[in-house]
Amino acid sequence: MDVVDAATRSRMMAGIKGKNTRPEVMLRRALHSRGIRFRLHTTKLPGRPDIVFPRFGAVCFVHGCFWHRHAGCGFATTPRTRGEFWQSKFLANVDRDRRNQRELIIAGWRVAVVWECALRARGVDTAAAGLAHWLCGTSSRFELGGN
Template identity: 45%
Template sequence: MPEKRQPMTRSEMMGNIGSRNTKPEMIVRRGIHRLGFRYSLHRSIEKCKPDLVLPKYRAVIFVHGCFWHAHQGCHFFRLPKTRTDFWKKKLAGNVERDKKFNTMLMNSGWRVLTIWECATRNQTQETLAEQIAAWLRSDEISGFMPSELERLN
């Protein structure tokens, strides 16, 4: 008789989620590569490793998961109902680290773009890539996709 497999615990499931080459990151990478942009992956700059580094544009791109980086107001972010204190502390630490890294990078002359996971789900890959390309060609120091305005509508 085959052995019954126990369901994975939340800890095991969360532990299996990788931080590199995620589906949202691959969507961003494919889209901007198709438009001719070249980048380095996870290159260390100022004690952090952005997902994409575009030295020609002095720009870095972070692709954040809505859950892991506590994307407030996003329907993909929901605090777990178990061990809430642990998750609040964990996710607050991630948000603080993100802010610290963004500040350090901008103070060093880098431009910083944060692309939320929901931006890769809510529009076509081509549209997202065009928006990223427009930002890279602009003079904006920092940006978010989706923007606060888009997210609230």
């Protein structure tokens, strides 16, 4: 059973942003301070990546552990009520993420995923340093989690 009424829960869920989230803004600031320039939320790319690095042919998704189901993460909890609804929603999110990343790689883009827990556990500067190091390399994938 929910601890708040339906109207309050609806208002709370409507307030959850899809872009310019706190972890995303923190990472962007750290990258910018390192002199790395980027574009934001390019709608012409599959999945509308959070950060696009055209110079490096790379994109970065800053994933929240809850919504994108970071495996083994304590933030990837499942609500107790309406379990079937949440499971199908989470499964759809994960499938969409995989599909978008696959399409980006096929189109020649390099893909990075930075998890919310990595920014908390390792710090934003460490995450930005890891991402900057990857940008200068040649590998097609990069993932930074806090586990």
